[in-house]
Amino acid sequence: MTAQPPALQRDVTLLELVDRVLNKGVVLTGDITLSVADVDLVYVGLRVLLTSVATLEELDREGRA
Amino acid sequence: MSAGARERAADVALYVYGIVPAGALDEPLGAGVAPGPVTSVEQDRLAALVSEVPLADYDEHALETNLRDPHWLERNVRAHEAVLESVAGRMPLVPFRFGTIFRGEESVRRMLGERADLVQTLERLADAVELGVKGFLDARGGHGGSSEAAGGRESGRAYLQRKQAALDAEREASALATELARESHERLAAVAADARANALQPPEASPAGEAMFLNGAYLVVRGGEQAFRGTVDGLGRAFAARGARYEVTGPWPAYNFVDEPVGP
Numbered sequence: 001m002t003a004q005p006p007a008l009q010r011d012v013t014l015l016e017l018v019d020r021v022l023n024k025g026v027v028l029t030g031d032i033t034l035s036v037a038d039v040d041l042v043y044v045g046l047r048v049l050l051t052s053v054a055t056l057e058e059l060d061r062e063g064r065a
Numbered sequence: 066m067s068a069g070a071r072e073r074a075a076d077v078a079l080y081v082y083g084i085v086p087a088g089a090l091d092e093p094l095g096a097g098v099a100p101g102p103v104t105s106v107e108q109d110r111l112a113a114l115v116s117e118v119p120l121a122d123y124d125e126h127a128l129e130t131n132l133r134d135p136h137w138l139e140r141n142v143r144a145h146e147a148v149l150e151s152v153a154g155r156m157p158l159v160p161f162r163f164g165t166i167f168r169g170e171e172s173v174r175r176m177l178g179e180r181a182d183l184v185q186t187l188e189r190l191a192d193a194v195e196l197g198v199k200g201f202l203d204a205r206g207g208h209g210g211s212s213e214a215a216g217g218r219e220s221g222r223a224y225l226q227r228k229q230a231a232l233d234a235e236r237e238a239s240a241l242a243t244e245l246a247r248e249s250h251e252r253l254a255a256v257a258a259d260a261r262a263n264a265l266q267p268p269e270a271s272p273a274g275e276a277m278f279l280n281g282a283y284l285v286v287r288g289g290e291q292a293f294r295g296t297v298d299g300l301g302r303a304f305a306a307r308g309a310r311y312e313v314t315g316p317w318p319a320y321n322f323v324d325e326p327v328g329p
Contacts, residue, residue, distance in 0.1 A: 015270055016314055021142045024320035025162035032166040042132045
């Protein structure tokens with residue numbers, strides 16, 4: 001799959017954001033436990049998605065359900 | 066005192082974005098991850114920035130599903146960041162990671178009471194912003210171009226020589242990346258209040274597929290931002306000939322600096 005530069009540029013910004021919002025900041029356990037492991041998994045998964053597919057929008061174009 | 070507390074509907078919870086000093090937020094902020102305004106819940110010297118979220122989207126079960134939807138996640142991660150950015154310049158701020166949720170004001174207050182240490186964190190982060198600096202090596206610094214045989218048949222010896230040359234080039238590039246990373250991070254840390262070197266992003270994440278050698282976060286005192294950017298420019302000039310290029314992002318809420326600095 002080839003990435004398209006303009007779309008990817010936007011993705012890099014999102015990756016930068018995800019690297020912070022899902023991976024840094026104060027972590028504490030609230031009442032509703034989103035376990036640390038869950039968020040870590042989601043973070044890793046999203047990171048893979050952001051670095052392997054050009055954009056989420058592209059996913060849409062490819063006909064997401 | 067709980068007599069005056071608003072009764073919350075059973076189907077909403079409170080999402081916490083971060084912490085600011087008590088009294089700092091004088092009016093509600095716009096919407097965050099849910100349509101309602103962002104307000105503060107205070108305890109002693111701390112105030113949590115919160116907004117009501119529907120349990121339909123934020124209880125354990127719903128979250129598990131929502132977190133797997135990249136679109137839901139992108140929208141809400143951006144909303145979380147937008148709330149923090151809207152106060153970042155105006156008051157000291159300790160950003161929380163995405164997805165900290167409480168049943169009601171009482172439990173938010175209890176959390177604030179247990180985390181009185183965040184007062185020190187607020188003080189440490191006051192008047193400072195986080196800047197990200199990424200360093201990339203262009204193809205010259207990376208793999209030595211096409212290592213395919215020119216065409217036709219190749220002797221075993223030529224093949225080995227070619228493989229060896231490719232290996233040498235790779236080793237050289239990796240040594241250069243290590244050296245540039247160390248040198249760059251040291252110089253930037255010297256003009257920052259605090260510094261973190263994070264895991265590198267893969268080449269696929271860079272528009273031109275360049276190899277990243279530095280993914281740093283730097284805590285820069287307000288007013289020192291220009292000097293810091295000047296140092297980055299200086300690095301760019303110093304190492305351009307070796308194929309290095311730098312990118313600055315931010316200012317960000319200080320996500321990378323909420324923990325006490327750890328020794329090397």
